[in-house]
Amino acid sequence: MATPTAPDGRAQLxxxxxxxxxxxxxxxxxMQQEVDGAIMEVVRSGAxxxxxxxxxxxxxxxxxxxxxxxxxCANGTDALQxxxxxxxxxxxxxxxxPAFTYVASAEVIALLRLSPVxxxxxxxxxxxxxxxxxxxxxxxxxxxxxxxxxxQSCDMEPIIALAQKHHLYIVEDxxxxxxxxYTFSDGRVQRTGTLGDIGCTSFYPSKNLGAYGDGGAIxxxxxxxxxxxRKVANHGQGRRYYHDLVGCNSRLDSIQAAVxxxxxxxxxxxxxxxxxxxxxxxxxxxxxxxxxxxQRQENSTHVFHQYxxxxxxxxxxxxxxxxxxxxxxxxxxxxxxLYDQEAFRGTAANKIDFLPNTDxxxxxxxxxxxxxxxxxxxxxxxxxxVRTFFDR
Ligand SMILES: *Cc1c(COP(=O)(O)O)cnc(C)c1O
Numbered sequence: 001m002a003t004p005t006a007p008d009g010r011a012q013l014x015x016x017x018x019x020x021x022x023x024x025x026x027x028x029x030x031m032q033q034e035v036d037g038a039i040m041e042v043v044r045s046g047a048x049x050x051x052x053x054x055x056x057x058x059x060x061x062x063x064x065x066x067x068x069x070x071x072x073c074a075n076g077t078d079a080l081q082x083x084x085x086x087x088x089x090x091x092x093x094x095x096x097x098p099a100f101t102y103v104a105s106a107e108v109i110a111l112l113r114l115s116p117v118x119x120x121x122x123x124x125x126x127x128x129x130x131x132x133x134x135x136x137x138x139x140x141x142x143x144x145x146x147x148x149x150x151x152q153s154c155d156m157e158p159i160i161a162l163a164q165k166h167h168l169y170i171v172e173d174x175x176x177x178x179x180x181x182y183t184f185s186d187g188r189v190q191r192t193g194t195l196g197d198i199g200c201t202s203f204y205p206s207k208n209l210g211a212y213g214d215g216g217a218i219x220x221x222x223x224x225x226x227x228x229x230r231k232v233a234n235h236g237q238g239r240r241y242y243h244d245l246v247g248c249n250s251r252l253d254s255i256q257a258a259v260x261x262x263x264x265x266x267x268x269x270x271x272x273x274x275x276x277x278x279x280x281x282x283x284x285x286x287x288x289x290x291x292x293x294x295q296r297q298e299n300s301t302h303v304f305h306q307y308x309x310x311x312x313x314x315x316x317x318x319x320x321x322x323x324x325x326x327x328x329x330x331x332x333x334x335x336x337x338l339y340d341q342e343a344f345r346g347t348a349a350n351k352i353d354f355l356p357n358t359d360x361x362x363x364x365x366x367x368x369x370x371x372x373x374x375x376x377x378x379x380x381x382x383x384x385x386v387r388t389f390f391d392r
Contacts, residue, residue, distance in 0.1 A: 012388070016381045019369055021329050022206045026373040027270075031262055038258040051254035057261050058217075064264060067194045067219040069226030072252035073233050076175040076202020079216040081108040082250060083171045083198040084143070086228040089114055093142040096168075098128040099338045100358040101147040105173045106338050109145075110347060117141070118339050120355035124295040126150055126308065126365075130158035137162075143169040148177030148192045150308050150333075150367075151208065151274075153300035156195045157184055163196070170196025176305035177201075178209050179271045183299045192300075193219055198229070203252075203260060208274070208303050209267050211256040270372040274304040277374045281307055284383035288390040290315060306333055310364040319389050320366060326385040331367045 028035065042053055054072055061070045073079050084095070091113040097106045099118035109116040119132045126149045133144055144163060146154040163170050174193035178201050183189050193199025201207075203215030218229050231238055236247030252260075263270075282293050292310040296302055311319055316332075323330050337358045338344055345353075368382060 013381045013384050015327055016378045017327070019328050019378055019382070020371070021331055021367075021369050022371045023373040024205055024210070027371070031266070035259055035262045038262050039255055042254045042258045048254050049251060051257075053254045053257040053261060054252055057252070057257040057264070060261065060264050061217060061219070064267070065191045065194050065199070065219055067191075067199070068221045069219060069223065069229075071218045071220075071226060071229045071233055072257065073216045073218060073250040074252065075214040075250075076173075076200060076204060076207075076216040077104040077108060078233075078248070078250040079200035079202065079218045080104060080145070080171065080173060081111065082229055082232045082248065083200050083218055084108055084112055084114065085232045085247070086198070086225060087143060087169050087171075088228075089142050092140065094138060094140045095143045095145060096133050096136050096141060097145045097338075098132070098147055098149075098358075099352065099355050100126065100334065100361050101149060101173070101338065102175070102334065103338065103341065103343075104175075105145055105147050106344065110344065114142075115140070116338075116344070116347070118337075118344075118352050118355070120357045121149075121361070123310075123357040123360060124292075125152060125155075125297055126294075126361065127152065127154040128159075129155060130162050133159065134162055137166050137168070141166065141168055143171055144196075145171050145173050146196070147173040147175075148180060150294065151176050151180060151303035151305035152294075152297060153177060153180050153182040153192045153195070155297065155299065156182055157299075160195065169198070172196045172199045174199045175202035175204075175207060177303060178207070179267050179303045181301045185299075194221070197222065198225060203256065208271060208305055209260065209263055212259045213253075213256055215252045215256040215260065216250075217252070271303040273372040273374075274370060275302065277370060277379060278302065278304045278307050280376065280379045281368060281383060284380070285309070285386060288387065291386070291390060304370055306331075306367040307370040308333065308365050308367045310361070311366055312364055314363075316364060316366050319386070322389045323382075323385055326381075328382050328385055329369060332365060333367050334365075335362055337362050 095109045106116040177192040180192045203211040232247040236243045236245040
């Protein structure tokens with residue numbers, strides 16, 4: 001059969017069936033025996049809560065991150081909430097957070113009756129910068145939540161300097177960044193999540209290290225903070241049935257920990273395969289007017305939780321429709337700035353209702369399929385389809 005051709009005579013690739021944003025099934029099949037065995041071991045042991053699988057995972061994650069204390073919890077949103085609760089902030093205290101992020105980063109601030117102060121981000125890396133934060137610091141500011149969006153570290157060195165100068169806590173939202181490494185100007189290399197006072201991550205199934213349900217973790221190098229975090233996550237009790245403070249109930253269950261124990265040793269490989277997919281996208285999406293590929297920072301590795309393009313000229317929705325017709329899913333992370341969300345309107349302490357870069361990004365970003373199981377054939381089909389949109 002003749003290969004169909006595009007109007008310009010270029011060969012058009014035959015459609016690839018069943019392309020997904022995230023392919024959890026193929027990833028499972030590659031380790032089915034091991035993961036089935038690990039889950040069944042928990043079932044047979046009956047150690048569903050805080051069993052050996054949880055303790056093993058806690059230790060393994062401490063080693064992986066290079067941190068002294070990991071406190072597993074129920075999900076990434078809880079991780080952020082517990083982190084803020086452990087810092088002993090008072091109602092009305094201000095916490096700086098980027099306006100361009102997933103809602104959880106700011107939701108927990110408002111939930112605790114603290115004031116979210118939303119700030120802008122870098123339009124090329126999508127991350128919050130020290131310069132975005134500095135102007136928002138007031139005498140009520142107590143903490144900053146940098147979000148390592150899409151899998152690349154914020155430029156933390158100047159943010160850390162700012163936090164030290166103003167005596168602010170740093171709580172990293174590392175839900176999308178697990179595995180990324182940041183290099184300081186003196187050559188020191190550290191994993192994201194270990195750069196501030198507390199790191200928070202999520203094991204939501206589609207995250208780079210995803211469980212088969214919900215899960216999360218908090219980490220810190222401070223023994224004192226780790227004790228507080230553990231207490232808060234466990235009904236505020238140090239000793240059983242003695243409650244020192246009002247906490248919550250947030251646990252990583254043993255079955256999820258068993259799955260994560262199988263996947264953590266594979267995370268570097270998953271992230272490597274995501275990078276190869278991103279390299280392919282980068283190489284094959286160059287030179288298109290109106291399309292920007294994501295900028296890679298020199299001082300951070302990228303784990304490509306998302307591969308996110310910017311499409312200008314109001315053509316994003318048309319591109320999304322074009323891809324959909326070709327059977328290619330895409331997502332808009334995130335279509336609405338946090339200050340424009342109904343839940344937050346008028347609540348931000350600095351009364352922000354417009355930030356230019358955030359506004360621009362909500363209109364221009366589009367994320368392509370990104371996971372550890374994308375083959376070149378599929379990637380070529382996707383990039384070919386994007387090119388066809390711009391060539392026509
Ligand atoms: C996923 C995510 C969270 C929340 O994690 P959950 O486990 O879904 O509660 C928080 N922040 C960011 C940036 C995320 O991507």
